[in-house]
Ligand code: SF4
């Protein structure tokens with residue numbers, strides 16, 4: 001039996017989404033997730049069909065427009081206003097039922113190798129994705145976009161065939177890492193409703209499972225779970241708990257990033273340098289992805305190619321992305337952590353200081369992602385209408401949805417979009433300044449040491465804001481849409 005002696009302290013009463021009429025009963029229904037995943041599977045099938053067989057023009061194809069304009073925009077929106085909705089409805093996880101069935105019959109199950117950093121493969125895949133998105137112009141190619149989606153299905157199936165639990169979600173999926181990290185600033189979390197009930201619970205079905213419902217396959221034991229890290233919102237714990245004691249609860253966005261508690265399935269954040277590094281790669285990735293779409297990157301590429309005598313773009317981009325995603329973040333953050341330690345007279349090692357303060361970077365990273373995706377979404381949201389009109393016309397041979405309106409594209413003007421982008425960037429800055437201040441207060445204790453230990457981080461975040469605004473003020477490529 002699992003002991004609950006170090007159960008967390010009770011939280012203030014929160015608002016539970018599962019108590020809402022209609023939505024609550026639906027989400028409590030055992031097959032709610034497969035139902036939502038099935039809808040998304042149909043969307044994925046449409047994407048694959050058009051991506052492989054449809055017109056190979058980005059602005060005319062469902063694969064490129066839906067994946068690079070709409071999916072990313074809605075994903076960020078869902079994280080900011082709800083939680084990890086896109087892991088909840090993820091269609092890549094549907095075929096894994098088959099993988100688990102085969103795994104049990106063929107006795108293939110094995111644990112994740114302990115010598116591998118838990119987020120190591122995901123970080124490598126994220127860096128590869130950021131580079132390949134530019135090097136192979138994924139946004140421009142319906143065919144390659146469809147291959148990426150198909151590859152995802154295959155990778156998820158194979159990983160879950162050979163490894164126990166939800167190894168693909170926890171250790172490999174780059175989109176999942178993005179969702180799980182940025183859901184730390186979401187306004188809801190999957191959590192225990194009444195700690196008292198857990199204290200007296202003997203079966204612990206939320207982790208052990210019952211009646212064919214798996215317990216948490218990401219190894220998050222509800223009474224000791226903190227926040228949304230590593231949580232896919234799969235609802236298994238909601239369905240497995242015999243006391244209906246797990247809910248989707250409201251909470252203060254980002255507050256979990258301050259928690260120093262040992263987290264179930266994760267450990268202490270201050271001891272997880274791989275998670276700190278994931279935060280760095282995703283935060284700087286936000287800036288690098290946007291930087292890859294503005295004119296100065298082409299000037300930099302041309303200059304580097306001339307200096308290094310390179311004729312193809314891929315190695316030049318590889319150099320830019322390795323520096324921008326690994327070398328520069330490590331150098332900047334190490335310098336900042338060193339200055340912070342000196343100012344705050346902290347006793348922690350440099351690595352511990354980085355791991356302690358890295359969560360403070362989550363809001364500004366999220367702000368930059370939101371600003372970037374807002375640009376593509378608001379400049380191309382309506383492009384899906386003519387794409388669907390054209391798809392129906394070409395597939396069925398009749399214009400059931402009317403003649404394609406290729407003049408439709410943006411929802412807002414470029415000036416209005418700039419206001420939205422600035423809002424997200426400044427909101428991210430404020431979040432990071434506040435979080436890092438509170439972290440500094442935990443680490444350095446006295447007010448003077450807190451201020452001196454916080455100033456280097458505040459300077460870094462202001463630099464990031466300046467870089468973000470500079471990027472957004474540059475003309476950005478319209479991707480997946482026609483530019484009139
Ligand atoms: S099964 Fe329910 S009551 Fe028991 S420990 Fe898990 S969440 Fe608490």
Ligand code: SF4
Nearest residue numbers: 216231232234235237
């Ligand atoms: S805690 Fe585990 S079982 Fe519950 S929603 Fe999150 S990932 Fe799923």
